[in-house]
Amino acid sequence: MLKIKCTISYDGTNFHGYQVQPDKRTVQQEIEHALEKIHKGEKIHIHASGRTDTGVHAKGQTIHFETNLDIPGNSWRKALNALLPSDVYVTHAEIVSNDFHARYNVVEKEYRYFLLNTKNPDVFRRNHVYHFPYKLDIEAIQEACRYLEGTHDFTTFSSAKATVKGDKVRTLYEVSCNQDNGQIEFIFRGSGFLYNMVRILVGTLIDVGQGKISPPDIGTLLEAKDRKYAGKTAPAQGLFLWRVSY
Amino acid sequence: MLKIKCTISYDGTNFHGYQVQPDKRTVQQEIEHALEKIHKGEKIHIHASGRTDTGVHAKGQTIHFETNLDIPGNSWRKALNALLPSDVYVTHAEIVSNDFHARYNVVEKEYRYFLLNTKNPDVFRRNHVYHFPYKLDIEAIQEACRYLEGTHDFTTFSSAKATVKGDKVRTLYEVSCNQDNGQIEFIFRGSGFLYNMVRILVGTLIDVGQGKISPPDIGTLLEAKDRKYAGKTAPAQGLFLWRVSY
Structure with missing residues (x-):
């Protein structure tokens, strides 16, 4: 074989x-x-x-x-x-080699999430970007990203429906947010991700961008270990599994 | 009203x-x-x-x-x-004003055609670009574009099925081709366009890019006034009606 x-x-x-x-x-x-x-x-x-x-x-x-x-x-x-x-x-x-396994040998995963932060939607990208027409404070989002990097218990940022075995401690190597001409790109690199984690993180970072949550609140949210304190789950169409490293 | x-x-x-x-x-x-x-x-x-x-x-x-x-x-x-x-x-x-008419008052139309000239297709743009993985001589295409600009009888470059009334003389103000990182963008601006004209022009310019037709041959093709001498009709998905001016 x-x-x-x-x-x-x-x-x-x-x-x-x-x-x-x-x-x-x-x-x-x-x-x-x-x-x-x-x-x-x-x-x-x-x-x-x-x-x-x-x-x-x-x-x-x-x-x-x-x-x-x-x-x-x-x-x-x-x-x-x-x-x-x-x-x-x-x-x-x-x-x-025969000991390779696509799931068990993962060393790092990278997800990207795309947000179109313009007044009008783009019909050609409607399935590949989340159109969010409201004002966002990118610097506040970038500050909040720093609180997410590192090793944390991400219970707050995982679906309450998650049935993962073991703990919910994960390490994020990179959480970043960059704006270019109305498009906002989020990058998440980590050792592993919980169910819906990236989409809940994006939903929460949008709340930060709208001033509903301050960047240091992210630390409090992590400590709460309760999904109800995080933001909404951002829509599926903006999310891309970008790369898997072994 | x-x-x-x-x-x-x-x-x-x-x-x-x-x-x-x-x-x-x-x-x-x-x-x-x-x-x-x-x-x-x-x-x-x-x-x-x-x-x-x-x-x-x-x-x-x-x-x-x-x-x-x-x-x-x-x-x-x-x-x-x-x-x-x-x-x-x-x-x-x-x-x-009441004398405006979306069809009869058109002064200029602009079409753009997008070609993805890379080895691999892009699943995310498959409906918005024509994937063409073969080598193309962009400078030859650009030279051929010069022969298309101006006022010509475009019978050669219109569908044989066209049922347009009147002559097939049209004026093209701009025919250009630019490559950026594997993407080729064609721009066509003109007084009017015949049925399938842009797609047949693109198909013929691809033949120029592959060396099947030389740029000066475009003049001969125009004079022939016969659809059979032009290239294939390029696929629909790369074509965008970009702008209509009044």
């Missing part, structure tokens, strides 16, 4: 998220369907670095699978792209 | 073009449907600067309609946007 690692990009707009669900179009189902064709009907199970929700995009999701076929890495890329629909694309494929 | 002029932006991806067709989702139908609601069931007919085909986008299409309602221009913008789906947006609305 050979193990294949693929980096994939997908537009989450027309998917019910990453993970297979009965009677729903999902990214995992499309890829497994293409692999089944390549394997002449044999079902192949893929493993991802993690799920993404309905409407969330990936620029660099990572998956792996095992195969009996002896095909070079780049040919996997071409074979899969020839079969996949136009909203999923394999940007890289390679043969990896 | 008041006459209202609106500048509208739409993502053509999920429309069967601009013009009303039975049982098809079109831009005109969506706007007329919204106007009918505002007018409590009265049917309002809108007039555009011209049609756009299935999959073609508009950043600045212009329409007009007549109304008995005495509402200020900007309130029309808000009322329509509140009712329109997320892939059509009114960027500007104003009351204009």
Whole structure:
């Protein structure tokens, strides 16, 4: 058996998220369907670095699978792209050692969130950016970002529905916010993320930008360990799983 | 009666073009449907600067309609946007004089065409750019653009199916091509355009970029006045009606 690692990009707009669900179009189902064709009907199970929700995009999701076929890495890329629909694309494929695991070997994940902070929405980017037409204090948001970096218990910033095993302590290596011509880009790099964590962080940072929360309040929010003190969950369409490092 | 002029932006991806067709989702139908609601069931007919085909986008299409309602221009913008789906947006609305006509008063139209000239496609822009992964000689294309500017009979560059009345002489004020980081942008500004003209021009300029046609051949092609000598019709998704001037 050979193990294949693929980096994939997908537009989450027309998917019910990453993970297979009965009677729903999902990214995992499309890829497994293409692999089944390549394997002449044999079902192949893929493993991802993690799920993404309905409407969330990936620029660099990572998956792996095992195969009996002896095909070079780049040919996997071409074979899969020839079969996949136009909203999923394999940007890289390679043969990896048998101890590689797309989920368990993750060292760092990077998410980006895009906000369009202009009066008018942009019809061409409506599925890839969150249009927020109100005034935001970017410097206050940037100050709040500093309070989020480092190792913290992120219970406040994870969905109350989360069923994660173990503690909710995670380390964020980078939390940044930059504005360019009406577009605001948030970058989150960390050891791991809880369910809905990035979207709740963005929702809370928007509250900071509107003056509803002061930057130092972020420390108090972290200490509270209660979802109800954080801001709203920002909409899915602005979120991109940007990169997974191993 | 008041006459209202609106500048509208739409993502053509999920429309069967601009013009009303039975049982098809079109831009005109969506706007007329919204106007009918505002007018409590009265049917309002809108007039555009011209049609756009299935999959073609508009950043600045212009329409007009007549109304008995005495509402200020900007309130029309808000009322329509509140009712329109997320892939059509009114960027500007104003009351204009009764002799204004969105089609007959056009002084200049600008189209832009976007080509992604990179090895890999971009899943996020697949509906807004034509992915062309082969090498192109941009300087040759730019030289060919010079032969297209000015007043010419554009029969060679219009669909053989065109049913336009009168001659096919048009004046192009600007034909340009610029490359930036793998993206190629074509700009066409002119007095008027024939059916499929921009897409056939782009298809032919791609042939120039691949060395199939030399820049001075463009003059010969214009003189031939025969569609069969021009290049392929470039795909709809790269084309944007950018601006209409009155």
